[in-house]
Amino acid sequence: MSHTHATPLVGILMGSSSDWDVMKHAVDMLTLFNVPYEAKVVSAHRMPDDMFDYAELAHGRGIKAIIAGAGGAAHLPGMLAAKTIVPVFGVPVPSKYLRGEDSLYSIVQMPKGVPVATFAIGEAGAANAALHAVANLAMHDEVLAEKLHAFRVKQYEHAAAMTLKD
Numbered sequence: 001m002s003h004t005h006a007t008p009l010v011g012i013l014m015g016s017s018s019d020w021d022v023m024k025h026a027v028d029m030l031t032l033f034n035v036p037y038e039a040k041v042v043s044a045h046r047m048p049d050d051m052f053d054y055a056e057l058a059h060g061r062g063i064k065a066i067i068a069g070a071g072g073a074a075h076l077p078g079m080l081a082a083k084t085i086v087p088v089f090g091v092p093v094p095s096k097y098l099r100g101e102d103s104l105y106s107i108v109q110m111p112k113g114v115p116v117a118t119f120a121i122g123e124a125g126a127a128n129a130a131l132h133a134v135a136n137l138a139m140h141d142e143v144l145a146e147k148l149h150a151f152r153v154k155q156y157e158h159a160a161a162m163t164l165k166d
C-alpha cells in the first residue's frame with residue numbers, strides 16, 4: 001500500500017515506525033473520506049533537518065493540515081508548528097514507561113503563540129485528528145460536508161440501536 005497520494009491535502013507524520021499502529025487510524029479515516037494524504041516517518045530528534053524542510057514546504061505544497069504523532073518527549077508536533085502556518089494536529093502516542101502521559105503533556109502544553117491542536121492519547125486521538133482535518137476541509141467542500149453528516153448519522157443509528165441486557 002502506498003502512503004503518498006500525488007497531491008496530498010493532509011500530511012501524517014510520525015516520529016517512528018513504532019507509532020504506525022496508532023497513526024494508521026488517521027490514515028484509515030482519511031481513506032474512508034477519500035481525502036488525499038501522505039504518511040511518513042519524520043523523527044524530530046533523529047531527522048531535525050527533514051522535519052524543518054517538511055514544515056517549511058508544506059504550505060506551498062498545498063497541505064491543509066498536518067497530523068503529527070509522537071511518543072515520549074514528543075517534540076514533533078510543536079516543532080512543526082513552529083515552522084509552518086499550516087494547522088498542526090498533535091497525537092500523543094502511548095509510550096513504554098508513562099503510557100503516553102508524557103507524550104500528551106509535551107504536545108498539549110504549547111506556550112502561547114504557536115498552537116498545536118492536541119487530541120486524545122492513542123487510536124482515538126489519531127482517528128479524531130483525521131476527522132478534525134476532514135471537518136476543516138468540509139467547510140469549503142460540500143461533498144465532504146455531506147459525507148461527514150452521513151458519518152454522524154451512522155454513529156447515531158449505531159448508538160440508538162443499542163440495547164441493555166437485564
Ligand code: RP5
Pocket residue numbers: 014015016017018019043044069070071072093
Ligand atoms: C518517538 O520515540 C517516537 O515518536 C516513538 O513514539 C518513540 C519511540 O521510538 P522508537 O524507539 O520506537 O523508534 O520519537
